[in-house]
Amino acid sequence: MGQIVIYPGSFDPVTYGHIDVIKRAAHIFGKVIVAVALNTQKKSLFASEDRVDMLKASMKGLKNVYVETFDGLVIEYARKKNVRVLIRGLRMISDFEYELQMALTNRRLAEKIETVFLMPSEGYSFLSSTLLKEAASLGADISSFVPRFVEKRLKERLSTMSQHNKMTHH
Numbered sequence: 001m002g003q004i005v006i007y008p009g010s011f012d013p014v015t016y017g018h019i020d021v022i023k024r025a026a027h028i029f030g031k032v033i034v035a036v037a038l039n040t041q042k043k044s045l046f047a048s049e050d051r052v053d054m055l056k057a058s059m060k061g062l063k064n065v066y067v068e069t070f071d072g073l074v075i076e077y078a079r080k081k082n083v084r085v086l087i088r089g090l091r092m093i094s095d096f097e098y099e100l101q102m103a104l105t106n107r108r109l110a111e112k113i114e115t116v117f118l119m120p121s122e123g124y125s126f127l128s129s130t131l132l133k134e135a136a137s138l139g140a141d142i143s144s145f146v147p148r149f150v151e152k153r154l155k156e157r158l159s160t161m162s163q164h165n166k167m168t169h170h
Contacts, residue, residue, distance in 0.1 A: 002030040003029045003031075004029070004031040004032075004082075004083050005031070005033070005086065005087050006074065006077070006083050006085070006086050007021065007033070007034050007086075007087040007088075007089075008037060008070070008074040008077075009035075009036070009089075010044060010129070011036055012045055013045070013046055013050075013051065013054055013132075013150050013154055014058050014146070014150060015124070015129060016124050016144075016145055016146060016147075017089065017091065017120045017128075017145075018058075018089065019058050019059075021087065021089040021120050022034060022058075022059065022062070022065060025118060026062050026065050029064075029085070031065075032062075032064060032065045032066070033067075033083070034055055034065060034066065034067045035068055036048055036067065036068070036069045037069075037070060038070065045158075045161075046153075046157065054153065055067045057147070073109070074086060075113055079110065079113075083113075085114050085115075085116055086103075086113060086114070086115045087116055087117075088102075088103070088115055088118070089117075089119070089120055090118070091119075091124075091126065092126065099117065103115035124145075132154075133154070133158075136155065137162075142154070
């Protein structure tokens, strides 16, 4: 299929769960644009450039996957790109309500844009960047959840932040 799709997210940082969904999308669709959100409600641990770098490094060997950033509503970004399909990963039943709400809202705002849900392998279905950052900050071994270079950058970032916090709280 020659269809172009967009997989939007904050990817803060990218996990094996994200990579799994991207690979699945790349097998089904002609071109996958992994779209890194610049303005998220969540406070990002990594700057957008870092998130893009880590994603690009994770996508090596996938010829039909492109990484870009976007600002504002994903449906506006999709319209600009003339893309009619959004990909979302569904991990757990708990994701479903939020994802369904978002898909229905997007459909109301742009009825020509469809949302397609892909499920990662069950081995990654519990993975969330938020829990991952929390585990890493407590010194857990996260090597089975993220590529080694992501783990290294995450530990460096958390270490820099904890040193900064020690200095500001004394």
